[in-house]
Amino acid sequence: MESGGDWCLIESDPGVFTQLIRKFGAKGVQVEELWTIDDTIFENLRPVHGLIFLFKYLQYEEPSGPIVNDDRLDKIYFAKQVINNACATQTVISLLLNCTHTDVDLGPELTKLKEFSMSFDPKMRGLTLSNSQTIRAAHNSMVQQAVFEFDPKMPVKYEDSYHFVGYMPINGRVYELDGLREGPIDHGPIIPEQDWLEVVQPIIMKRMNVYTEGEIHFNLMALVSDRKMIYERQLKRHLNEVQMLDMDTDEVEGEIARLRMFIEYEDIKMARYQQEMARRRHNYMPFIIVLLQILAEEKKLTPILERAKERSAKKGPKKLKV
Structure with a gap:
């Protein structure tokens, strides 16, 4: 079985990833960029379903934990990356297909992919994913318009390679999902009442410290529940409380106004994402x-x-x- 067609490079941008997820047909989730990994940044983003980490790829980097090759692979969706440029899509899909939160609706295409391929080994899952015309078309729809085309016969200057991996909690343990490995990397258990993000923070920091001093070629994004959906849910609850309890306090009215402002902000943000995508694809x-x-x-x-x-x-x- 061969993987068909070329896959484009995808920009590490929360708007691109959010639109990619919606192209897959998934709902109830979006991607937000993180400027730090301190606890405070996650407070307004919960629930956080997974992290997407972009870094400079080192060919001989040792895994930072044991690689899973036992019967846990029957329950963890892990696909081996079998083609170039697909790591962004594979990371997002791996996070989505392992997410069990009620906010996340995979949609028909990803649901079908999961049901069809969960009995396969990681390599066959990767081949199945790469041969999905729907997923490849969604991935390639994120391509940035090339202003210039280069002769492939010309010598190519060596450039650093960058790679996406995902981190997420699955069945009480934190796993790293890297399609270039033979299986998920097990980063250990999450103790009772511990936030999984507390486990993953030192892991990411340690990974960044592997690189030479002054290296800043990293990007971190979070897979979170649809923010507008969260705010609309909270707004509905507050409006019901006002109606049922006949409340009309400044505090409640202030919270309602705040939530409406957040909803409007999300609408503006999504419109900006669409505008930016149109600009990326326009031929200038x-x-x-x-x-x-x-x-x-x-x-x-x-x-x-x-x-x-x-x-x-x-x-x-x-x-x-x-």
């Missing part, structure tokens, strides 16, 4: 060509190029945010 080449022609005719192109070179030299190499 005709506009760029006309602009360059105008600048050249007005003899402004060379001075602009020189100023750009000067600014680039002062800034140094561009790096991803932590």
Whole structure:
């Protein structure tokens, strides 16, 4: 069985991942970017179903825990990555298919994938996933429009490779889901009344410390319940309380106003995600060509190029945010 078709690279962006999930047909969940891994950042995001970690791939990095190869694989959805550029989609799907929270609705496509492939071994699951036309089409719909095309025969400059993995709690233990491994990595139990995020925080920090000092090429995102859905649920509860108890206090009214503001913010955020995706996929080449022609005719192109070179030299190499 061979995996069919090419898979594009996906940008590490919460809007892209959220829209990707919805393209799969899943509901009740979205992705949020994390700027720190301190406890405080999770307070307004709970429930957190999993973490998505992007890092510079080291070919000979040893696993930070034992790799599961026993009968737990019958209950944990883990797919071996068998094609290039699919790690983003595989990480998201692995988190979704292992999530049992009532907020998460997998939808027909992912439900069918899980039911069909859970009896397979990890490699066969990976092949099944990569041969899903629906999932591949959703993945490739996230592609960013290439402004220039390069001759594949030309020598390619070596660039660092980056890889996505997922972390999540499953049956009382924290697992790392990395499609390049032979199975999930077991990071140990979650003790009673302990938040699973307390277990995973030092694991991620330790992994980041493996790299040389000054390395900042990391990105961390959280898979969380749909924020608008959460706020609408809370708003409905407050409105029912006001109606049933005939309450009309400033505190309750303030909370209702706050929730309505959060709902509006989520609507604005999702509209911005769609706008950003439209911009990613738009072909700006005709506009760029006309602009360059105008600048050249007005003899402004060379001075602009020189100023750009000067600014680039002062800034140094561009790096991803932590």
